[in-house]
Amino acid sequence: MENQTQAGLRRIAIEPISRVEGHGKITLLLDDEGHVKQARLHIVEFRGFEKFIEGRPYYELPLLVQRLCGICPVSHHLAAAKAIDQINGVKQLTPAALKLRQLLHWGQLLQSHALHFFHLASPDLLFGYDSDVSKRNIIGVLKEYPEIAVQGVKIRKFGQEVIRAVSGKRIHGIAALPGGMNQPLDREVYQYLTAEIDQIVEWSKDAVELARRLCLEDTELFNSFASTESPYMSLTDEKGGLEFYDGNLRVKNADGSILNDQFPNERYTDLIQEEAKSWSYMKFPFLRSIREAQGGDSGWYRVGPLARINNCDSISTPLAEHYRQDFMKIAGNPLAHQNLAFHWARMIEALHCAESIQKVLADPDLFSLDLVAKGNRQSSGIGIIEAPRGTLFHHYEVNDDDQVTMANLIVSTTSNNFAMNEAVCSAANQHIDGNEVTPGLLNLLEVAVRSYDPCLSCATHAIGKMPLHVEMLDSKGQLIHQLSKNSNGEFS
Amino acid sequence: MADQKIKVATCSLGGCFGCHMSLLDIDEALIEVEKHVQFDRSPITDIKNISKCDLGLIEGGLCNEENVHVLKDFRENCKVLVAVGACAINGGLPAMRNGIDVQDCLKEVYQTGYNLTTDIIPDDPEIPRLQEKVQPLHELVKVDYFLPGCPPPAPAFLELITALLEGREPNIDYPHRRFD
Ligand code: SF4
Numbered sequence: 001m002e003n004q005t006q007a008g009l010r011r012i013a014i015e016p017i018s019r020v021e022g023h024g025k026i027t028l029l030l031d032d033e034g035h036v037k038q039a040r041l042h043i044v045e046f047r048g049f050e051k052f053i054e055g056r057p058y059y060e061l062p063l064l065v066q067r068l069c070g071i072c073p074v075s076h077h078l079a080a081a082k083a084i085d086q087i088n089g090v091k092q093l094t095p096a097a098l099k100l101r102q103l104l105h106w107g108q109l110l111q112s113h114a115l116h117f118f119h120l121a122s123p124d125l126l127f128g129y130d131s132d133v134s135k136r137n138i139i140g141v142l143k144e145y146p147e148i149a150v151q152g153v154k155i156r157k158f159g160q161e162v163i164r165a166v167s168g169k170r171i172h173g174i175a176a177l178p179g180g181m182n183q184p185l186d187r188e189v190y191q192y193l194t195a196e197i198d199q200i201v202e203w204s205k206d207a208v209e210l211a212r213r214l215c216l217e218d219t220e221l222f223n224s225f226a227s228t229e230s231p232y233m234s235l236t237d238e239k240g241g242l243e244f245y246d247g248n249l250r251v252k253n254a255d256g257s258i259l260n261d262q263f264p265n266e267r268y269t270d271l272i273q274e275e276a277k278s279w280s281y282m283k284f285p286f287l288r289s290i291r292e293a294q295g296g297d298s299g300w301y302r303v304g305p306l307a308r309i310n311n312c313d314s315i316s317t318p319l320a321e322h323y324r325q326d327f328m329k330i331a332g333n334p335l336a337h338q339n340l341a342f343h344w345a346r347m348i349e350a351l352h353c354a355e356s357i358q359k360v361l362a363d364p365d366l367f368s369l370d371l372v373a374k375g376n377r378q379s380s381g382i383g384i385i386e387a388p389r390g391t392l393f394h395h396y397e398v399n400d401d402d403q404v405t406m407a408n409l410i411v412s413t414t415s416n417n418f419a420m421n422e423a424v425c426s427a428a429n430q431h432i433d434g435n436e437v438t439p440g441l442l443n444l445l446e447v448a449v450r451s452y453d454p455c456l457s458c459a460t461h462a463i464g465k466m467p468l469h470v471e472m473l474d475s476k477g478q479l480i481h482q483l484s485k486n487s488n489g490e491f492s
Numbered sequence: 493m494a495d496q497k498i499k500v501a502t503c504s505l506g507g508c509f510g511c512h513m514s515l516l517d518i519d520e521a522l523i524e525v526e527k528h529v530q531f532d533r534s535p536i537t538d539i540k541n542i543s544k545c546d547l548g549l550i551e552g553g554l555c556n557e558e559n560v561h562v563l564k565d566f567r568e569n570c571k572v573l574v575a576v577g578a579c580a581i582n583g584g585l586p587a588m589r590n591g592i593d594v595q596d597c598l599k600e601v602y603q604t605g606y607n608l609t610t611d612i613i614p615d616d617p618e619i620p621r622l623q624e625k626v627q628p629l630h631e632l633v634k635v636d637y638f639l640p641g642c643p644p645p646a647p648a649f650l651e652l653i654t655a656l657l658e659g660r661e662p663n664i665d666y667p668h669r670r671f672d
Contacts, residue, residue, distance in 0.1 A: 013618075015540070016540060025618070027618055040618075042616070042618045042619055046555070046556070046598070046601075046614075046622060047506065047555065047586045047589070048586075048589045048592075048594075048597035048598070048600075048601060050600060050601050050605065051589065051592055051596065051597040051600040051601060052588040052589045052591075052592055052597070053588075054600075064585065067508050067510070067584070067585040067642070068508060069508050069509065069510075070507070070508040070509040070510020070511065070512065070513045070514075070643060071508075071509050071510075071513055073508075073510065115513075115516070119516065119536065120536070133538045133539070134539075136537075136538050137531070137536055137537040137538065138522075138536055139522075139526050139531060139536075139537075142522070142523060142526055143526070146523075150520070150523070153519055153520060153522060153523075154519070154520070156516070156519075157517075157519040157520075160517060170513075170514070170517055170646075171510045171513055171514055171517070171643050172510060172642055172643070172672075269606075269607045272607075273607050273608070273609050274605075274607060274608050274609070275608065275609045275610040275612075276602045276608065276610045276611075276612045276613070276614060277610075277612060277614065278612050278613075278614050278615055278616045279614065279616035279618055279619065280614060280616075280619065281614050281619060283602075283608075395606070406606060408605070408606035408607060443538070
């Protein structure tokens with residue numbers, strides 16, 4: 001099934017997928033009875049970062065690679081920073097630098113999670129998957145649920161301001177140096193942050209309640225929709241607790257048993273490998289041990305909020321820990337595999353970030369000038385962190401002239417590539433198979449992908465685009481039905 | 493701001509979405525903007541084809557054939573077309589690949605790349621062909637305004653939209669004219 005023009009099948013394309021970051025499209029192949037034979041998510045753009053950063057001085061990396069993605073630039077900035085710390089032989093940052101980096105990262109997770117939940121996904125959850133296209137967006141939410149939308153906008157704003165306080169700019173700021181940070185916290189923005197944080201924690205709590213309520217409103221849909229069982233990968237701290245910046249890799253099997261624990265980051269290539277397919281610019285990583293045992297397409301896994309909440313044994317802040325236990329009790333059996341559970345898990349993490357920011361803002365180290373540590377120069381560095389969308393790998397080798405000679409980037413969304421394809425297949429089989437294809441049903445396929453909060457922009461070290469045009473061809477390739485969405489969102 | 497509503501379309505070509513994020517960085521002003529602006533095709537709506545618009549904002553340069561197609565579509569439909577950010581204005585960071593043969597670039601990423609088990613270069617008809625070089629927008633179509641920065645700061649977007657509503661030339665003050 002490697003060729004979408006294969007005789008005997010009808011092709012449907014959803015293009016572009018909207019309310020996700022980046023560019024992708026979905027294609028379906030149906031047989032004459034309308035049964036789904038193939039469903040794919042294609043990533044349609046390519047930028048080639050791994051190649052063109054070769055030859056650049058390594059200390060430029062945090063600034064260059066953050067331009068992979070304007071939604072989570074901080075993740076790339078910090079993963080590269082961790083790698084170049086190692087290149088500088090720095091094993092331990094100064095306390096001030098570490099706290100600033102953690103603060104920066106929490107701010108990033110908070111704003112990105114808020115953006116995804118409120119600006120991108122909430123229209124589906126609040127209005128329904130087949131609601132009026134013209135209002136199914138953040139502006140529609142602002143009009144009909146102003147209180148929810150305004151809180152979302154303000155939580156994101158707060159996260160962005162945390163980033164500005166540390167890096168000088170909300171998007172593509174400058175913060176990390178090899179072995180540390182370039183400046184203490186901005187005192188002026190700090191005033192705003194301390195004035196707002198209690199409110200933000202409160203609203204983040206409301207957001208968890210909201211996500212929980214929306215998930216459980218229709219438990220049947222929640223439990224069945226595009227659900228798929230898989231192993232999960234994430235970092236955890238040394239005690240197995242939720243961790244975004246440091247820690248080592250943990251993989252849990254679908255049944256909740258532990259496959260790998262405290263797996264050393266520098267040996268990540270023993271854990272996973274990647275393969276490419278002709279129909280997507282995004283690669284497909286897999287777990288080596290499972291692939292070796294079972295062959296085929298086996299070994300795919302998931303990362304991101306759901307993976308982290310499933311994987312961790314505890315969360316260090318009280319409110320988020322309370323909601324984690326509640327979540328695992330209701331959704332976990334023993335792990336939570338539900339597609340829509342991503343949203344719920346994402347808001348638990350947002351709450352944890354808000355609580356962590358609240359705590360660290362009281363720390364005088366944020367204004368310390370002891371910001372850079374030194375060490376002995378090495379020839380390679382591997383930076384792994386938990387980005388909003390999951391485990392992010394940056395691996396660089398450098399020569400004696402400080403030039404990058406090899407770069408390997410595995411961005412979070414790439415790890416979910418198989419899973420998103422599975423989700424599309426499962427949603428297509430559940431809802432499209434044998435039915436007349438309607439716009440509402442097609443949006444369900446996008447909803448299945450949207451749960452992953454895919455950053456297709458990062459994913460190809462590239463970026464894409466999309467209008468919706470659906471064509472159905474009969475077995476002979478004749479057009480039998482076509483659906484187009486015009487710019488008012490109407491179908492014709 | 494004036495009373496009438498203007499129609500605005502936005503899209504990202506070979507960009508990172510940072511410019512779109514910066515537009516959302518107007519924060520609560522979004523509520524005010526909503527009263528005067530109707531969003532057409534944009535990554536934040538589910539409208540997938542552009543119709544006649546007053547303003548088109550494009551981030552990112554031309555990286556593939558699809559981008560070329562979308563840009564032409566925007567030019568045809570937008571009264572005022574703005575190249576937003578470094579990538580749209582001069583290709584930006586993705587244009588760093590212009591010194592390298594595009595096939596070499598693909599080879600490195602998909603064939604000789606680190607820790608890979610396949611050597612397939614994606615070439616399915618479902619995915620667009622890459623341009624030999626990443627190009628800025630004005631090399632293909634007429635661009636009415638250039639909004640500089642990587643990304644341009646939120647107040648610059650607000651000024652652009654306000655000026656259009658008031659029917660005057662936009663005037664971005666110095667601190668918000670960025671070149672980083
Ligand atoms: S100009 Fe900067 S922020 Fe805008 S798309 Fe390009 S890299 Fe991203």
